Amino acid sequence: MISGEVEANRISVDELEDIAKNRDVALTAYFCRGDECLYVWTDYERGRTEFTATKEFDLRSRPLFHALSGEMDAYRLKCPGNDVISLHYGPLTTGLWEAGAFEILTYGERILNVTPDFGYKRREVEKKVVGRRVEEAIFLIERLCGTYSVAYSNAFCYALENGCPERAEYIRAIALELERLYNHFHVIQRLTAAASQKVAISHFSALVEEILRLNAKLFHHRYAFGLNVPGGVRRNVDVNIIDKKLDAIEKDFEELVNILLSSRIFIDRIHNTATLSREDVLKLDSIGIAARGSGVKRDVRTFDSFYSNVPYRVMCERDGDSLARTVVRIREIRNSIEIIRHLISELPQTALKSEVECNGFRYGRVEAAHGDVFVAVEVKDGVVKWMGIRPASLVNYVAFIHAVERNVFTDFPFAIESFGLSFADSDR
Amino acid sequence: MRWIFRGIKKGILTTKYPEEKPAYDEVPEIGLPVPDKCADFASAESNCPTGAITNAVDAEKCIFCGRCEDFRFKRSRTVELAEVRKTLPFSKSIHVFVADVGSCNACNREVEMLNNPFYDFHRLGIFFTPTPRHADVLLVVGYPVEKTVKALLEAYDAMPEPKVVVAAGSCALSGGIFGEEGIDRYIDVDVRIPGCPPPPIALLHGLLKASGR
Numbered sequence: 351m352i353s354g355e356v357e358a359n360r361i362s363v364d365e366l367e368d369i370a371k372n373r374d375v376a377l378t379a380y381f382c383r384g385d386e387c388l389y390v391w392t393d394y395e396r397g398r399t400e401f402t403a404t405k406e407f408d409l410r411s412r413p414l415f416h417a418l419s420g421e422m423d424a425y426r427l428k429c430p431g432n433d434v435i436s437l438h439y440g441p442l443t444t445g446l447w448e449a450g451a452f453e454i455l456t457y458g459e460r461i462l463n464v465t466p467d468f469g470y471k472r473r474e475v476e477k478k479v480v481g482r483r484v485e486e487a488i489f490l491i492e493r494l495c496g497t498y499s500v501a502y503s504n505a506f507c508y509a510l511e512n513g514c515p516e517r518a519e520y521i522r523a524i525a526l527e528l529e530r531l532y533n534h535f536h537v538i539q540r541l542t543a544a545a546s547q548k549v550a551i552s553h554f555s556a557l558v559e560e561i562l563r564l565n566a567k568l569f570h571h572r573y574a575f576g577l578n579v580p581g582g583v584r585r586n587v588d589v590n591i592i593d594k595k596l597d598a599i600e601k602d603f604e605e606l607v608n609i610l611l612s613s614r615i616f617i618d619r620i621h622n623t624a625t626l627s628r629e630d631v632l633k634l635d636s637i638g639i640a641a642r643g644s645g646v647k648r649d650v651r652t653f654d655s656f657y658s659n660v661p662y663r664v665m666c667e668r669d670g671d672s673l674a675r676t677v678v679r680i681r682e683i684r685n686s687i688e689i690i691r692h693l694i695s696e697l698p699q700t701a702l703k704s705e706v707e708c709n710g711f712r713y714g715r716v717e718a719a720h721g722d723v724f725v726a727v728e729v730k731d732g733v734v735k736w737m738g739i740r741p742a743s744l745v746n747y748v749a750f751i752h753a754v755e756r757n758v759f760t761d762f763p764f765a766i767e768s769f770g771l772s773f774a775d776s777d778r
Numbered sequence: 779m780r781w782i783f784r785g786i787k788k789g790i791l792t793t794k795y796p797e798e799k800p801a802y803d804e805v806p807e808i809g810l811p812v813p814d815k816c817a818d819f820a821s822a823e824s825n826c827p828t829g830a831i832t833n834a835v836d837a838e839k840c841i842f843c844g845r846c847e848d849f850r851f852k853r854s855r856t857v858e859l860a861e862v863r864k865t866l867p868f869s870k871s872i873h874v875f876v877a878d879v880g881s882c883n884a885c886n887r888e889v890e891m892l893n894n895p896f897y898d899f900h901r902l903g904i905f906f907t908p909t910p911r912h913a914d915v916l917l918v919v920g921y922p923v924e925k926t927v928k929a930l931l932e933a934y935d936a937m938p939e940p941k942v943v944v945a946a947g948s949c950a951l952s953g954g955i956f957g958e959e960g961i962d963r964y965i966d967v968d969v970r971i972p973g974c975p976p977p978p979i980a981l982l983h984g985l986l987k988a989s990g991r
Contacts, residue, residue: 441925441926441929442875442878442910442926442929442933443908444875444876444906444907444908447876447886448878448881449877449878449879449880449881449920449923449926449929469925470880470925470926470929471878471880471881471920471923471926472923472925473880473882473956478956485845489841489955490955490956493841493882493949493954493955493974494882495882495883496881496882496883496884496885496887496975497883497887499884549781549782549784549785550781551893552785552894552895553781553784553785553788555891555893555894556791556894556895558891558894559894563803563804563806566806566808566977567806570806570807570808570844570853571808571842571844572808572888572975572977573884573975575842575843575974576842576843584844584847602788609780609784612780772883773883774881774882774883775883
């Protein structure tokens with residue numbers, strides 16, 4: 351687990367600009383807290399999370415800053431010319447499956463600029479959490495984004511705890527990998543759906559359903575809501591159920607992926623679509639699948655001590671297109687299955703829950719299926735005083751905006767699906 | 779060609795629902811909590827995050843978090859909890875327009891899952907439509923966010939008569955964990971499907987009820 355105290359160095363604005371010039375550290379989060387600004391930086395090479403506090407200041411030299419502070423207008427193309435058509439797509443459409451909208455600028459064929467329009471799903475989780483006891487707050491955190499609920503609740507729990515029983519940590523890791531599996535399967539299913547490969551859609555959505563049913567049997571909930579409690583987990587797992595199911599899923603998946611990757615029609619659609627170069631990743635501070643697809647090893651599991659005893663490897667591709675991101679996902683699926691097998695074979699026999707004393711200002715980080723999520727929480731006597739969440743989708747929307755530029759209109763679904771973004775996530 | 783062989787090899791996955799009761803695989807203990815003989819109602823009531831437990835369990839408020847299991851409540855296998863006030867005058871083929879008004883994406887995913895070969899809702903004559911102009915059913919999910927509710931009402935006005943409104947999930951029905959009020963404030967709901975999120979079997983049950991089956 352990656353967690354710790356939030357200890358911010360108070361620095362001047364000039365010093366902050368100096369840090370921002372160093373491209374080796376990635377801007378992770380930005381929060382306005384009272385009359386000061388909290389900047390979070392990550393050095394993925396050395397595995398360090400650092401905090402700096404300044405007086406109120408806009409860090410314009412990093413493009414990600416605008417997204418973190420909620421000014422999506424900054425990414426809109428100014429003065430695009432007279433022939434440009436502006437298209438507002440959303441919020442209620444079947445194509446996106448979610449209440450979100452895109453502002454698309456185009457001449458008719460090529461996409462000039464895309465800006466996501468947030469606010470259609472704003473439930474204000476961070477505000478509603480304040481004043482609640484941590485046991486109750488966790489239900490809100492889980493419902494920030496239902497499909498990445500384990501990642502968020504894990505991060506929240508790790509932020510609260512100073513170590514939890516080993517068995518609980520293993521069960522959380524299993525739930526997290528299962529979540530990664532169904533989200534990766536789902537992304538591949540959406541990509542095949544965008545390419546109208548009807549048979550492949552059915553096969554891959556069947557795989558998603560298999561994992562959800564496995565979740566239902568293990569955790570009494572299809573999305574593992576209610577699994578995490580501060581201090582441990584609520585439920586034990588039945589190892590035998592996972593073992594049997596996992597073999598069947600792996601066999602199915604290998605056969606399917608073999609056929610899918612030999613389909614020239616499908617590969618043609620995702621090859622060279624929405625390319626994100628290595629330089630773009632460093633410039634835009636992208637994370638997760640978007641970074642790993644472009645050859646930048648950004649995965650918080652690499653510096654997580656828990657994963658040093660687990661057969662975990664960082665999966666990387668160089669090309670940075672939709673195909674590369676899909677290949678990263680395919681390889682991560684194989685790795686996830688391997689990790690789950692290892693975890694269930696070495697499940698330690700300890701208690702499931704321990705008492706936690708919730709006090710202080712701490713953070714937690716977890717690698718979700720689409721990128722790493724960051725949760726910082728200030729707790730006093732078990733009541734949440736302040737909370738800051740940095741969702742992974744919000745960061746990668748900036749990467750998506752950049753990657754989709756100059757692509758043709760029909761590539762739009764392939765671009766958006768390959769990043770695995772969610773409006774519920776960024777529009778918390 | 780390889781896809782076809784692969785499909786034949788896989789066999790039929792589709793559920794027998796609604797002719798038969800849902801199998802254990804489809805619905806394990808993910809349903810509404812039911813109290814044991816010696817359940818501790820007072821503690822469960824004070825610990826319930828949404829106030830769903832009073833003398834009984836209110837399905838519409840329950841967010842299926844499992845916290846009451848610590849006080850001798852057990853999860854049942856009942857998920858077919860839909861309540862109906864009005865049905866469509868026809869039943870053979872219904873078109874559904876999905877409107878998300880601020881969900882956590884779990885409800886959306888469950889609605890999407892109706893399409894997979896395990897549930898295959900086309901066999902029951904239920905279809906999604908991308909436009910409200912062709913829709914008979916407005917399926918609302920999520921906690922009502924003002925900005926999106928405007929679009930929802932526009933979509934409702936664009937639908938031809940006869941039409942029914944189906945609300946799915948505790949957020950849409952009662953506000954769930956996010957607030958006190960659901961979608962009732964803005965629109966009359968005809969079919970109510972509880973769940974957080976309602977599993978596909980519960981959604982199928984609700985949609986079949988909406989078409990009078």
